[in-house]
Structures are given as structure tokens and as C-alpha cells.
Amino acid sequence: MIKRAELYKKVKSAFRYGRVVALLGPRQCGKTTLARQLASPDPSHYFDLENPVDVAKLAEPMNVLSRLKGMIVIDEIQRQPELFPILRVLADRKPLPARFLILGSASPELIKHSSESLAGRVARVAMTGFNLSEVGLAASGRLWLRGGFPRSFLSRTERESLDWRKDFIQSFVQKDLPEHGIALPGITLLRFWTMLAHYHGQLLNSSEIARSLGINEVTVKRYVDVLSGVFMVRQLQPWHENIKKRQVKSPKIFIRDTGILHSLLGIRTINELSANPKYGASWEGYVIEEAIHSIDPDEAYFWATHNGAEIDLVLIKNGRMFGIECKRSDAPGMTPSMKIALKDLKLERIAVIYPGTQRYALDKRVTAVPFEAVCGGMKEIFG
Numbered sequence: 001m002i003k004r005a006e007l008y009k010k011v012k013s014a015f016r017y018g019r020v021v022a023l024l025g026p027r028q029c030g031k032t033t034l035a036r037q038l039a040s041p042d043p044s045h046y047f048d049l050e051n052p053v054d055v056a057k058l059a060e061p062m063n064v065l066s067r068l069k070g071m072i073v074i075d076e077i078q079r080q081p082e083l084f085p086i087l088r089v090l091a092d093r094k095p096l097p098a099r100f101l102i103l104g105s106a107s108p109e110l111i112k113h114s115s116e117s118l119a120g121r122v123a124r125v126a127m128t129g130f131n132l133s134e135v136g137l138a139a140s141g142r143l144w145l146r147g148g149f150p151r152s153f154l155s156r157t158e159r160e161s162l163d164w165r166k167d168f169i170q171s172f173v174q175k176d177l178p179e180h181g182i183a184l185p186g187i188t189l190l191r192f193w194t195m196l197a198h199y200h201g202q203l204l205n206s207s208e209i210a211r212s213l214g215i216n217e218v219t220v221k222r223y224v225d226v227l228s229g230v231f232m233v234r235q236l237q238p239w240h241e242n243i244k245k246r247q248v249k250s251p252k253i254f255i256r257d258t259g260i261l262h263s264l265l266g267i268r269t270i271n272e273l274s275a276n277p278k279y280g281a282s283w284e285g286y287v288i289e290e291a292i293h294s295i296d297p298d299e300a301y302f303w304a305t306h307n308g309a310e311i312d313l314v315l316i317k318n319g320r321m322f323g324i325e326c327k328r329s330d331a332p333g334m335t336p337s338m339k340i341a342l343k344d345l346k347l348e349r350i351a352v353i354y355p356g357t358q359r360y361a362l363d364k365r366v367t368a369v370p371f372e373a374v375c376g377g378m379k380e381i382f383g
Contacts, residue, residue, distance in 0.1 A: 002134055002150070004034060011038060011101070011125050018123025019091040020100040022114055025127035026231040027176065028168060030150050031103045032075060034127070038101060039073045048075040061086050068098050075103040084117035091121045105176070105230055128231055129153070129257060131293050133375045140371070144286050145270050147259020158269060165263040169193070172232075180226045188213060192223065196233060196253055197264035201281030203250045204235070224253070231256060236288070239301035239314045239345070248304040254285040261285065280328050287326040287353050287371065288313055294377045309340040311350070322382055323350040330354075334362040342366070351381045 011034070014021045023031050032048075039046045045068055047054040058064055061083055065072060077083060087100055102114070102122075114122050129148025132140055139153075146152045146161045149168065155161035173189040182189060195209055206220040213220070227233040235251040255261035261282060267273050273282065292300055297315040303323075304310040313324035323341055325332070332352045341347055342365055351369045352362065360368050373380040 002130060002154075004030065004130075004134055006133065007034060007125075007127060008037065014123040014125050015099055018121065019096060020087055020102060020114075020118055020122045022102050022104065022122050022124045023127055024104055024124060024231075026129075027105050027172070028149050028151060029127055029129045029231075031127055033150075035073045035075065035101055035103055039071050045071060046073045046075070049079040050076050055080075058083075062089075065090055065098075070098060071101060072098050073101045073103065076105070077102045078104045078113075081113045084113040088117050088121065091118070126231075128289075128293075132290050133294065137372050137375065141270065144258055144282070145262060145273060147257040147262070149257060149259060152259050161259070162263060162268055165259055169260065169263060176230070177226070180230060182223050182226055184213075184215075184223075193227070193232075194264045196224070196227070197255050197261055198278075199253045200255050200261055200278060201284050202252065203248065204253045232260070234285075234289070236300065236302050236313075239303045248306065252302050254288065256285075256289060258282055258286050258289075283328040283355075284312055284326040287324070287374065290374045291315075291324055291353070291381070294374050295381070296377075303341060303345060305340075309337045309344075311337065311341045311345075311347075314345065314347070317378060321345060321347050323347045324381070325350060325352045327352055327354045330356060332362075332368050334366060338363070338366055349382045353381075 011021055011023060023035065025031050036046060047058055049055055058080070065086065074083065087102070090098070091100065130143065130150060130153050131148060132143060135143050135153065143153060146155070147165070149165070151164050152161045152168075155164060169190070173193065174186045177189055184192065192209070192213060195212065199205070204224065206217045206224070210217045210220045224233060224235065228235050232255065234254040234256050236254060237251050238248050240249055255264065262273060265276065265278055267276055273279055276282075291313060295315060295317060297317045299316040301314040302310070302312055303314050311323045312326045315322045315324065323338075323345070325338065332354045338350055342350065348365065350366045352366065353369055353371055353374065355371050356368070357370050358368070359370060359373070362368055369381055
């Protein structure tokens with residue numbers, strides 16, 4: 001079992017400023033396992049709203065919950081939005097006899113109700129699958145190929161991992177996405193998600209997808225927003241400001257979990273990945289997710305102009321702006337895009353993340369940085 005000590009501490013810390021903590025993330029990413037550790041040693045304080053027995057226990061929620069003390073966990077809370085006003089009342093008690101940890105798959109309903117009913121009382125913690133700092137550098141290749149969902153990453157064989165991801169994708173398009181308001185047949189939803197996988201690392205062309213699926217462009221954008229809201233897709237927005245060059249203003253699309261990406265693209269092994277046209281884009285997405293997790297920036301963007309200049313990731317942290325380039329090459333060098341970005345965006349530094357072992361300078365403000373430095377966060381990457 002891989003311990004998620006950093007995430008455990010983050011949730012514990014969130015209770016210092018939130019009377020209720022919402023742990024949000026996709027299904028099967030490990031929320032329930034973590035919550036049960038937090039709720040231990042009293043499992044009677046754990047309510048799973050997908051379990052009919054627990055639903056029956058909460059038939060009179062105010063009477064049941066008001067008597068409990070300590071940590072109370074409510075899983076899949078978006079299934080009973082009527083609980084949010086009750087939690088508001090319980091969270092306002094003085095002294096506060098209980099703390100509430102609510103789990104959800106980041107549905108729009110969950111966010112909406114927690115914001116409206118629990119305003120000023122709820123702290124949110126986002127959670128995904130395993131990351132590099134949790135599994136260790138020795139397993140970075142396996143994490144890249146299989147992705148971070150625990151059951152995929154921890155499978156005994158590549159075949160078992162792939163089978164789990166296929167089942168997950170099938171269940172997601174048949175059950176989860178319709179619950180989030182995507183009204184397309186399962187086979188069409190799978191085709192839609194697969195099309196997004198082929199756009200991985202590219203600008204979203206919603207009109208092209210709309211024509212292919214026979215739906216309108218507004219609907220495509222809404223569906224992409226839903227997939228973003230459930231942590232399956234990242235829409236990396238472009239950084240643009242009033243400078244002379246014409247800049248790209250459409251988002252880039254990334255499938256956040258590389259294991260899911262590879263399954264959608266039909267990639268089964270590392271050899272197939274290395275021969276696939278999406279090899280570089282897959283690496284870029286992998287680095288971007290790990291960098292964002294490790295640095296925890298205030299804002300994250302990409303930058304590109306219509307003349308071809310581009311920076312993969314532009315991060316703003318504490319009012320300072322930095323750039324990251326993702327290069328799957330043995331010895332990356334300085335590029336015209338980096339020079340333009342340093343001048344036009346006034347970036348403090350650019351780190352070129354690559355799969356090598358040596359750190360070396362490409363320019364006064366540009367450094368080639370080994371991928372392993374991502375685990376160390378801001379200081380390791382840009383220090």
C-alpha cells in the first residue's frame with residue numbers, strides 16, 4: 001500500500017480553517033481509502049451514500065449527525081444535496097463537537113451546493129491518482145504508462161492494468177457522464193472522449209468535433225467543461241495580454257491521467273508508446289500534471305503566438321511568472337521561442353524539463369532540468 005502522507009496532512013491542515021472539508025476528485029482515485037484512514041478508529045462515523053444501508057441510517061440526518069462527535073465522513077454527498085443546509089447548521093455549533101469530511105467526484109452540483117450552503121465554512125482539497133512524489137522516481141516509467149489511478153498503477157501485470165482502465169472508461173461513459181448531464185449514447189460518449197485524446201496537447205477545435213458528432217459547438221464546449229469538472233480533462237488556458245504579437249486564445253486540451261490517455265489511444269506497452277505519434281504530447285502532459293501538483297501555482301497557463309512562438313507552461317506563483325518547457329530529448333537546447341517568451345512575457349526563469357540526469361544552463365535565465373527535480377517543487381525546478 002502506498003501511503004499518501006502529503007495528502008493526509010493537507011486534509012488535516014484544511015480543518016484548521018474550514019469547519020467542513022470537501023475532498024474532491026475522480027472516482028477510484030483513492031478518496032474513500034484516505035477518508036477511512038482519517039475516520040479511524042470509529043467506522044460508524046462513515047456514511048457512503050451509494051450504500052443503501054448508510055442511506056437508511058441517514059433517513060433523519062439531523063437526529064443522527066447531531067449526536068456524533070469527532071470525524072464524520074459522508075461519501076458521494078452530491079447524491080443527497082439536501083444534506084448541505086443541515087451541515088451548515090451543524091457546522092455553526094459552538095463549541096463544535098464534530099468535524100465533517102465530505103467526499104464527491106467534483107460534480108457541478110456538489111460544488112454549487114457547497115458554495116451556496118457552506119459559504120465561509122468549507123475548505124476544498126483536490127485529489128487525483130498517485131503522483132511521482134508518492135510512488136518514487138524508480139516507478140516514474142510505470143506511472144507514465146499506467147497513470148495514477150491506484151488499481152491501474154498497482155496491478156500485477158500490464159494486461160491487468162489495461163483491463164482495469166478499459167472497464168473504468170466503459171463504466172464512466174455509461175454511468176458517470178450521463179449523471180453529469182451529458183446526454184449522448186455510451187458509444188458516442190466513448191468516441192467523443194477518444195477524439196479529445198487525439199487532441200491531447202493541442203488546441204481544442206470544438207467545431208471539428210461538433211461536425212463529427214452531429215452536435216453543436218456550444219454543446220461540445222459544455223461537455224468538455226463537464227469532463228474538466230470531474231478531473232478527467234485539463235483545459236490549459238492561454239496567457240494573453242496586450243502585447244503586439246497576435247496570440248493564441250483557445251485552450252489546450254490534456255487528458256489528465258496518462259494511463260487513461262494511453263487506453264483511449266490504444267497504447268498498451270512502453271514500446272507502443274515510444275512509437276506512437278502522441279509520444280511527445282503524452283510526455284508533455286505527464287510533466288505538466290506533475291509540475292502543477294508539485295509547485296501548486298496560483299495560476300497556470302500556456303503561451304503561444306500565431307507566428308509559432310510557444311511555452312508549454314506559464315506559472316504564476318506569489319506574483320512571479322515562470323515558464324516550463326517539456327522536452328523528451330537527451331540534450332535540449334535554447335530555442336527562438338524561449339528567447340521571445342523571456343522578452344515578451346518578462347519571465348523570471350524558464351526550466352526545460354527533460355528525462356536526463358544533468359542540470360545545465362542554456363542561458364542566464366534558462367536551465368535544462370532533469371525530470372526528477374519535479375518532485376522537489378518550485379525551488380528544485382527554478383532554483
